[in-house]
Amino acid sequence: MTTFGATLAKHQLRLHREELVTVQLNLGRKCNQACRHCHVDAAPWRTEMMDSEVVDRVADWIQRHRPAVVDLTGGAPEIHPDFRRLVRISRSAGAMVIDRNNLTIIEEPGFDWLPEFLAAHQVEVIASLPCYQPENVSRQRGQGVFEKSISALKKLNAQGYGSRLVLNLVYNPVGATLPAPQAELENDYKAALLRDHGVRFNRLYTLTNQPIARFAEDLRRQGKEEEYLALLRESFNPTTVAGLMCRSTLSVNWLGELFDCDFNQMLGMQMGTGTVRRLWEISPSSVAGLPVATGEHCFACTAGHGSSCTGALRVE
Numbered sequence: 431m432t433t434f435g436a437t438l439a440k441h442q443l444r445l446h447r448e449e450l451v452t453v454q455l456n457l458g459r460k461c462n463q464a465c466r467h468c469h470v471d472a473a474p475w476r477t478e479m480m481d482s483e484v485v486d487r488v489a490d491w492i493q494r495h496r497p498a499v500v501d502l503t504g505g506a507p508e509i510h511p512d513f514r515r516l517v518r519i520s521r522s523a524g525a526m527v528i529d530r531n532n533l534t535i536i537e538e539p540g541f542d543w544l545p546e547f548l549a550a551h552q553v554e555v556i557a558s559l560p561c562y563q564p565e566n567v568s569r570q571r572g573q574g575v576f577e578k579s580i581s582a583l584k585k586l587n588a589q590g591y592g593s594r595l596v597l598n599l600v601y602n603p604v605g606a607t608l609p610a611p612q613a614e615l616e617n618d619y620k621a622a623l624l625r626d627h628g629v630r631f632n633r634l635y636t637l638t639n640q641p642i643a644r645f646a647e648d649l650r651r652q653g654k655e656e657e658y659l660a661l662l663r664e665s666f667n668p669t670t671v672a673g674l675m676c677r678s679t680l681s682v683n684w685l686g687e688l689f690d691c692d693f694n695q696m697l698g699m700q701m702g703t704g705t706v707r708r709l710w711e712i713s714p715s716s717v718a719g720l721p722v723a724t725g726e727h728c729f730a731c732t733a734g735h736g737s738s739c740t741g742a743l744r745v746e
Contacts, residue, residue: 432724432725432726433663433726433729434724434725434726434728434729435724437663437666437729438671438724441668441671443668443671444721445671445674445676445677445721445722445724446677446719446720446721446722447676447677447678447690447702447717447718447719447720447721447722448677448678448718449678449714449718450497450678450679450680450714450717450718451497451498451499451678451679452497452498452499452500452501452675452678452679452680452739453492453497453499453500453501453679453680453682453709454501454502454503454679454680454681454682454692454739455480455488455500455501455502455503455507455516455682456480456503456504456505456507456681456682456683456684456692456695457479457480457502457503457504457505457507457509457510457512457513457516457684458476458478458479458480458504458505458507458509458510458684459473459476459477459478459479459504459505459684460473460474460476460477460478460479460504460505460506460509461473461474461476461504461505461506461509461532462474462506462509462532462534462535462538463506463532463534463575476505478684479510479684480510480512480684480685480686481684482512484684484685484686485512485515485516487686487708487709487710488516488682488686488709488710489515489516489519490710491709491710492516492519492520492523492525493519493522493523495713495714496523496524496525497523497525497714498525498526499525499526499527499528500516500520500525500526500527500528501527501528501530501679501739502516502517502527502528502529502530503530503692504530506531506532506535507529507530508529508531508535508541508544509535514547517529517547517548517551517553518551521551521552521553526554527551527552527553527554528553528554528555528556529548529553529554529555529556530556530557530558531544531555531556531557531558532557532558533557533558533559533578533579533582533583534575534578534579534582535582536581536582536585536586537578537581537582545582545585545586545588545589545591546589548586548589548591549589549590549591549595552595554595554596554597554598555586555591555595555596555597555598556598556599556600556635556739557579557582557583557586557597557598557599557600557631558579558599558600558602559579559583559599559600559601559619560600560601560602560604561601561604562618562619562622562623562626563622564576564577580627580629583597583623583627583629583631584627584628584629587628587629587630591631592629592630592631592632593630596632597630597631597632598631598632598633598634598635599619599631599633599634599635600634600635600637600741601615601619601634601635601636601637602637602638602639603638603639606639606649606652606654606657606658606661607661608638608661608665608733608734608735609636609637609638609734609735609737609742610636611636611735611742612634612635612636612735612741612742615634615636616633616634619631619634620634633741634741635739635740635741635742636735636737636741636742637737637738637741638662638730638731638733638734638737639730640693640727640730641655641658641659641662641726641727641730642693642696642697642727643696659726659729661733662729662730662733663729665729665733665734666729666732666733667732667733667734667735667736668732669736669743670731670732670735670736670743671732673736673738673743674722674731674732674736674738674743675691675731675738675739675740676690676691676694676722677722679691679739680701680709680717681694681695682709683695685708686708686709686710687700687706687707687708688700688701688707688708688709688712688717689701689723690702690722690723691731692739693727693730693731694723694725697725697727699723699725700723701717701720701723702717702720702721702723704723731743
């Protein structure tokens, strides 16, 4: 049993899948950025992308099973040539669609269509902005990223995002620390972005950095990996377990394989018993009740106020 599993047992907790709500599709690892905290290890030079056959099978599954939410991620999911097709099919199947957008993709040549397209299909945008201070964004994501992000946010605002359409931002701590309380930080973000740039958004999601992939490598270079892992373990909050995204989300990789969450996907931890399963081989009801595959990285989602794809699990 892993330390995380033992911790759950100590608190008489079990982690099993419940009713499926969200299908999160990782369309590939190609991205226009290479961020220091990226748990996907995405970058411009990555070549893994969902091919047309897998897209066809995924699209057919969405039309047959009509999930409540289709969550498109990457890399930069908008780079995928079938991004628009998947949005249209998902919306026609009645799903709410989420685009996990890094903002700077909107400023890339050939992607000026994005704000209008997203608005036309009422896609919820969850956008990465790790800080409202330019110097901190530069440390995580590179020089010039903050300025491009603000420009992109203004274009989304012009299409109605942050008012009639949902625009949520994502915050990650710069270093080996837990996020500040979400509500408090959201107020700071809203005040600073409106005052300094005239930008509006709906909610701020605070995410704890996962000790995997590029962020883990950065921790090892600084000699802080064990210190960070200890912080996560010591900050375990049993009240967060009931709200973990792995209970109601299926994570699908670029090959169509299934995982309990995006983080397990990056670690190659297959869903349930560890047998490779693909989306088109299952129905939503067939995965309910399966145990969730866990590891030491799960302490990141259960530390402090908790962390999920929709931010903190315990907001005070």
